[in-house]
Amino acid sequence: MSKIEIKNLNKNFKFGKDKILKDINLSFDSNKIYGLFGENGAGKSTLMNLIADYTFPTDGQVTLDNENVHDNDKALSKIYYMNQNNMYPKNEKVKKIFELTKSIYKDYDVQLQDKLVKKFQLNIKTRFNKLSTGYKSIVKIIIALCVPCEFIILDEPTLGLDARNRDIFYRELIESYSEEPRTFIISTHIIEEIDKLVSNVVMIADGKVVLNDTSDNIRAKAYSVNGPMDLVSDYTKDLSVIGKESLGQYVTIDVMGSLPNKKVPSGVKVTKIELQKLIVNLMNKDGANDN
Numbered sequence: 001m002s003k004i005e006i007k008n009l010n011k012n013f014k015f016g017k018d019k020i021l022k023d024i025n026l027s028f029d030s031n032k033i034y035g036l037f038g039e040n041g042a043g044k045s046t047l048m049n050l051i052a053d054y055t056f057p058t059d060g061q062v063t064l065d066n067e068n069v070h071d072n073d074k075a076l077s078k079i080y081y082m083n084q085n086n087m088y089p090k091n092e093k094v095k096k097i098f099e100l101t102k103s104i105y106k107d108y109d110v111q112l113q114d115k116l117v118k119k120f121q122l123n124i125k126t127r128f129n130k131l132s133t134g135y136k137s138i139v140k141i142i143i144a145l146c147v148p149c150e151f152i153i154l155d156e157p158t159l160g161l162d163a164r165n166r167d168i169f170y171r172e173l174i175e176s177y178s179e180e181p182r183t184f185i186i187s188t189h190i191i192e193e194i195d196k197l198v199s200n201v202v203m204i205a206d207g208k209v210v211l212n213d214t215s216d217n218i219r220a221k222a223y224s225v226n227g228p229m230d231l232v233s234d235y236t237k238d239l240s241v242i243g244k245e246s247l248g249q250y251v252t253i254d255v256m257g258s259l260p261n262k263k264v265p266s267g268v269k270v271t272k273i274e275l276q277k278l279i280v281n282l283m284n285k286d287g288a289n290d291n
């Protein structure tokens with residue numbers, strides 16, 4: 001059971017004034033699907049780059065099974081990183097790129113690759129640089145699902161994909177994961193499409209981890225409380241408020257934590273919050289400070 005650990009990590013870029021990542025402590029366990037969320041510029045890609053040793057920490061370290069990943073071929077061979085950079089020879093046909101990948105990874109899953117090529121209707125005789133943005137992502141997705149690595153990091157994998165192809169991707173990811181469990185770390189802004197798929201959620205805001213829990217735990221402690229302002233304010237007074245919207249005398253207050261051990265007042269409705277709404281609330285710091 002392998003594990004990636006990020007310990008006391010800080011990152012700033014040489015010419016940047018600010019720290020991009022601040023005192024990050026996180027672990028990514030075996031066989032889980034992590035959603036990595038945060039607003040534009042929060043530091044998600046930087047974190048993924050650090051895990052895959054594309055850049056190095058200013059302080060702290062990233063380890064895989066207690067070994068620093070930096071310049072560590074053994075550790076890095078267990079990590080596959082799909083991102084927006086095109087690492088493939090631009091003028092090669094897709095078929096050749098698949099062959100090159102297969103020659104690097106001994107247990108590369110050619111059967112799955114062929115199945116995915118058909119599902120996505122990818123023409124493997126096309127040169128990579130002639131593909132549309134969506135199909136470039138599809139080539140990378142196929143490779144990411146077929147390489148025999150224990151940790152698959154996907155930075156905005158569905159960039160440019162239409163709704164049908166996004167649906168195929170999610171279904172194939174789940175099927176592939178069920179057959180061959182491994183760890184996925186997926187960064188995306190389309191939270192509502194993957195919230196049912198992720199087992200764990202990590203959210204970064206202002207370079208810090210602000211949420212790191214299982215999806216089940218988060219769902220079990222995030223609620224919307226709606227009703228007359230005075231009743232809702234009283235019912236939620238000891239809870240951590242993450243969002244608030246009011247319409248006249250009626251208010252919806254989003255909270256995190258255990259609900260009070262008392263009867264919900266008549267006229268007040270308590271519902272669970274969707275992950276998407278929770279993340280947006282957490283991004284919206286003003287909302288969190290409203291109460």
Ligand SMILES: Nc1ncnc2c1ncn2[C@@H]1O[C@H](COP(=O)(O)OP(=O)(O)OP(=O)(O)O)[C@@H](O)[C@H]1O
Pocket residue numbers: 013016020038039040041042043044045046047
């Ligand atoms: N090589 C670099 N040099 C200087 N600053 C950088 C570099 N790479 C990233 N940054 C800065 O680090 C911050 C975080 O960027 P990062 O790409 O990690 O965010 P992100 O959460 O992935 O954003 P997005 O969702 O928009 O892709 C940004 O302010 C960005 O400008």
